[in-house]
Amino acid sequence: MLTAVFQVRECDDAGHTLHVLLARRDEEWSLPGGAIGDRDTLSTAAQRHLAEQARLTRVAHLEQLSVFSDPDRVPETRTIASTFLGLVPRDIPTDATSNDAAWVNVTALPPLAFDHAQIVHQARRRLAAKLSYTNIAFALAPGTFSMSELSEIYGSALGYTVDATNLLRILSRRGVVVATGTVGRTGRAGGRPPSLYAFADASLRVTDEFATLRPPL
């Protein structure tokens, strides 16, 4: 099993960008992961490998992606990989990774082992899709945030600019984010201190159902 874990991190040259956690194995960069033990479920195996290979123990959201089963994906040994998407909030310190693990900007990946680049690609697509109809960003955002910070997080994950005013309108109408009643520090651009918001829920929910298709109360 293999896990693509994302975190929005500061990048010297490019502001905040989406990073993926990589592990070095046999001189090659790959996604963290490995075999499933006798008493493991897939998700306990995923968590164990992240802790062992990258000292990462605080994943706010972990969900199964698909199973990669092409007979030739790994030469010689038939290997079927169950894969996961993991997300770490921006304010969780994760620098203390081992020497054999690194956070890498997703737009500048080194060559990866086997089909791991495809797995990262699928994980990014899943994240982008879920940003559009669920509250999944709770697992990337810090506990409280200004809307300009949150739009930066959405923008990093989606790969294009997201307008903070529109984002606030849509996320508050859907009950995804709520105002905390507090303000943050004035940004570099000066002006009034920004209002701070928080996610209403700390687990995944679909926020954007057709109203007609809701179950009766």
Place this chain on the structure above:
Amino acid sequence: MLTAVFQVRECDDAGHTLHVLLARRDEEWSLPGGAIGDRDTLSTAAQRHLAEQARLTRVAHLEQLSVFSDPDRVPETRTIASTFLGLVPRDIPTDATSNDAAWVNVTALPPLAFDHAQIVHQARRRLAAKLSYTNIAFALAPGTFSMSELSEIYGSALGYTVDATNLLRILSRRGVVVATGTVGRTGRAGGRPPSLYAFADASLRVTDEFATLRPPL
């Protein structure tokens, strides 16, 4: 690997209801499926087992559900099951299943092997969720349909009544269904012959994204 295939079928006592395809193995009802061959991908294996165990070759939509990996899900032999959700349109004849396969109303399932009832449950939940933000019903509906037929299909899959007028309003606003310009036969209740509609697409798409989060053109 195991597949939960659904079709909306006529049920003598209950009108149209959602049915799931079951296979009898070792005197027990189970989901169709089995081992993955050396040259199989998961989805070729799924299709092969459906053809062999139930003579089913026309599945309009097949997608991976999650992997069931509890160490004790199958006693004695460690067995990890990748699972699929399959959908068959209502107008595809599927009666010619073998003696060892049957379509069963999901609300009246017999006892199933191992954790297969849980897999059916997860497949139903996935289907219900996707009905609310995608065009997935294309794979359950016939080629053309009246809105009362379509609301019956939604209702069977969701387990509660869906209003045909609301459903038409929401699905046409989102470009999910389009009018064909033809009319069908007058129903049992008499009245004008109903307008017929069709799905705009024959593959899955998310129809309900936040407009603000669409990629720029």
